[in-house]
Amino acid sequence: MRINPTGEYDEVFRSFDEDGDGKISPAELRSCMRIIGDEMDLDEAEALVQSFDSDGDGLLAMEEFFRLVEFEGGVEEEKELREAFAMYEMDGQGCITPKSLKRMLSKLGTSRDLSACEVMIQRFDINGDGVLCFEEFKNMMAI
Secondary structure, eight states: OOSSTTOTTHHHHHHHOTTOSSSBOHHHHHHHHHHTTOOOOHHHHHHHHHHHOSSSSSSBOHHHHHHHHHHHHHHHHHHHHHHHHHHHHOSSSSSBOHHHHHHHHHHTTOOOOHHHHHHHHHHHOTTOSSSBOHHHHHHHHTO
């Protein structure tokens, strides 16, 4: 799969590439991150660029930048999924039980009996233990 197939990040890349050389330096990355409200010191920017700099020139070419954007989006999505999982998990067991699912659905205004919650969990319960771990929940949310 090609990153940025619709060209949605092209304009973002150009705005980060302040000097127009077709590459984003750590200083340019830091500057643009500050504009969007995300403070980052130069060492952090250099480390981030180094992590995604596949040709070793210390700069981010367009494709490298797209990989960074996709990665950062995935990190944010993972964080949001973990927060949602914690809301459903409720019992401190590290999993979503039929009982905790029933309780959360009731809070959301969608009342289900315990057997219906068991069936909902069973559909995504890969290992058959009767509960949803985070990975199973993540699979469920991907649908």
